[in-house]
Amino acid sequence: MSVPIYVPVDSAALALGADEVASAIAGEAQKRGIAIRLVRNGSRGMFWLEPLVEVETQQGRIAYGPVGPGDVKGLFDAGFESGGSHDLSLGPTEEIPYLKKQERLTFARVGIIDPLSLEDYLACAGYQGLRRAVSLSPAGIVQEITESGLRGRGGAAFPTGIKWNTVLQAEADRKYVVCNADEGDSGTFADRMLMEGDPYSLIEGMTIAALAVGATQGYIYVRSEYPHAVATLNRAISIAKDAGYLGSDILGSGKSFELEVRKAAGAYVCGEETAMLESIEGKRGIVRAKPPLPALYGLFGKPTAINNVISLATVPVIMARGAEFYRHYGMGRSRGTLPFQLAGNIKRGGLVEKAFGVTLREMLYDFGGGTASGLPVRAVQVGGPLGSYLPDSQWDVAMDYEEYSAIFAVLGHGGIVVHDETADLARLARYAMDFCAIESCGKCTPCRIGSVRGVEVMDRIIAGERNQIGLLRELCDTMLYGSMCAMGGMTPYPVLSALNHFPEDFGVAGERHA
Amino acid sequence: MKVSADRIADLAARHGEKPGALLPLLHAIQDEMGHIPPSAAGIIAKALNLSSAEVRGVISFYHHFRTEPSSSPRVEICCAESCQSMGSEALLAHARKTCEVHPVYCLGLCAVSPAMMVDGKPHARVTPEKFDSVMKKAAS
Structure with missing residues (x-):
């Protein structure tokens, strides 16, 4: 043996x-x-x-x-x-x-199985969700997902069932399912870990989505920075197809679904769903105006269900164990679990899947063990480069979409980046503007021009021109309310939160805002 | 030059039937040739029934695509927040003393920052000393 x-x-x-x-x-x-x-x-x-x-x-x-x-x-x-x-x-x-101490539902198999062994996957409850889905009507699948309370894990937290229902109701000769695996947020790696560690769960989730909305073709749009994930997915798709889990007659249902990986090309803005569609169509990743919603007029002009990797990989467990089982986790309108990612200056960095409602303080200390440098934690950015910096006073707020929204913060894709006391929040705010300037698609003025002006204003503030603070706030206001998508619309989150909670770094000590 | 033009036309014929073929085709060219030669745009445009301006526009939009050969080995250092919190700025400054460095924004190795890729191979918790030893190995 x-x-x-x-x-x-x-x-x-x-x-x-x-x-x-x-x-x-x-x-x-x-x-x-x-x-x-x-x-x-x-x-x-x-x-x-x-x-x-x-x-x-x-x-x-x-x-x-x-x-x-x-x-x-x-x-x-x-x-x-x-x-x-x-x-x-x-x-x-x-x-x-x-x-x-974790509650691993989406990540139940990651790290346990050989990612490409279909045998391992089946032995660990794999494809039970799809088996149940083929016995249900499309509306029945959509209802189950709606009742589970699952919301988009990419960051926008839109109810998945409602989105699917829109696609299901749309009349078209062809529909698509697109998985957004353009995980560009610094501090996040849940999508990557899942695609590398349990690719069949994503494939199964997409197949269930296809049955639910009536799609026959799916695409997984993966970042070019994730070559290993691309290779693993390609092999997994080919194995699943040979075994009859993809292709022309899925589990004998008579329904067909084909799946293809599309490699992105290093543009952060292509994580925005309409820019991603443009990119898959072979164009520059320029954001589209909404409406029309991609659910009705999406890829190649057809109804398209777009979901993040984690949303889709969570679908199998919901179908296998039922909406009630999944809803039981979480709080308020944030049902289920979120794979949080502890990153940056942290002693025990990694993936922590927990039900919504856990606090940042528990994440930082009970799981993370404080900073890697041993210095006190000063600021924590939650939700990627477009997320707010949270000071100590906010670390006991429950991690829930609505609770975070109430403090001008976002959970986003669950990334948590820790900075110790040597961090300079004015420089990080400048970086947020600079990142927006580098990555803006250029379609709308507040984002394209606002970010460049933002860098200039931050440079003047850092040089000691305190009278520029008012201008920075006005600029942020324009970007927040005038941008077409989250790229420009959320860049003010890190900037304003840094300014409001760490004014001393901007040379304006004592002017702390709520 | 003739050889690469023929090869680009071959690749274009192979990928051309796919819906939204341009990105897969550009990847195929760059993966094989190391970059996208300036002459490629015209050949691709003809094969995919696009204008040359559209093809050039796409190539220039995406950070990943390059029209000139890359330095060898290709060194990509992550400069996003997570790596900044673990000293990527100092690493970048150190690396730039000895080689050409391409900043990237997140390699998804944020729990083991700072991170870099050298010719597609990931390296984590990269101190200046570790950087030197990785580069020494890459050169040998």
Whole structure:
């Protein structure tokens, strides 16, 4: 009997040397004549422990980490292949508090299975959702998703069921499902981890979406910065197709659905849904005016259901276990769980899937363990580059779409970027404007020109011209209310929150705004 | 030059039937040739029944596409917020002393910042010392 040994193939693990560790383990096992089966799984999302090596024992999976190639000989000396004790021992993986305290629904399989093994996927409740979906009418699927309370996890939090219903009701000879995997927000990697660690859940979710809205073609628009995710998805699609889960007669339903990966090309604004459609159509990623909604007039002018990776990958568990099961998690109108991503200057960075309602303070300290630098946390940006900077006084607000909205903040795609006390919020505000200037598609004036003027105004403020603060606020006001999409419309979130909560960095101490 | 023109025409014929073929085609050209040669726009335009201006407009819009050969190895350092919070500005300054660096905005390695890619291979928690050793390996 060969011992299964798991070494992640997730990009972040690779970036920390997982490939070198895997080949060291294979080489050492061969040298010692120990029969092992090396499995390249996704990441458990505890990145301070990566490369995290796991061994399958009679007591379950035992973890060791962070493992370097130089540790491998010692691990074998300690008999780690049968769970032997070593300095890097972390005990049973599932008992590690960081993981144990989570509520993993969307990420239930990530880090556990071999991402490309359809057998593993099926053994862990895979394709149960689709099996149930094929027995329902399209309206029945839409109703289940609506009742689950699932809202768009890309950041806009629009109810998924309502969007699907619009596409379902639209009359057309052809409809599309498009997955937005252009995860450009700094501090986010949930989409990447899921696509690399459990690609079939996304494929299954898209197939269910296609059955629900009557689409026959799907596209996954993936960032070019994610080459590993692109490769994994392409292989998974081809395996799923060979097994009859994609193609002309899905599970004998007589319905057909084809799926294709489209690689993006490094434009942040293409994460905006209409710019993404333009890009898939082969054009510059310029934002379209809405209405018409993409649900009615989307890709190639046809009704299109556009959802984020996490929204779609959550659909299978909702279909398999029912709307009631999913709704049970969360608070208020934010139902279910959100995969939060702890990033930046944080001691224990990683993926934390929790029901809505957890607080940022719990995330920062109970999970994150404070900063990596050891200095006090000063500011935390939640929701990507277009999200607000939150000061200590706001860390006890429940992480819920509406509660955050009430404090001029957003949960967005769940990214949490931590800055320690050395952070200069005026420089970060300048960066927010600069990023908008670099990435603006140029269609509307508030974003295209406003961001450039914003950088200039910030430069003057940083040089000590305090009288420019009023101008900055006016400019932000124009961008907030006059931009066509979130790119220009939300750049004021980081800028104004930095100014309001950290005025001393702008040379205006004592003028703190609410 | 003739060889690459023929090759571009081949690729255009292969990808041309896809709906929205332009981006997949540009990726195919750049993946194979390392960049998109200036002569490509005209050939693509003809094959896809677009104007040359449309093709050039698309190439110039996307940061990923380049019309000149890249430095070798290609070094991309993340300069977004998460990496900034872990010292990417100092890393960038250090790296620029010895090579050409392309700033990128997020590699999705934000829990192990600062991050970079060298010829498509990801590296995390990159200190100036680690940068030097990665570059030394890449050169050998």
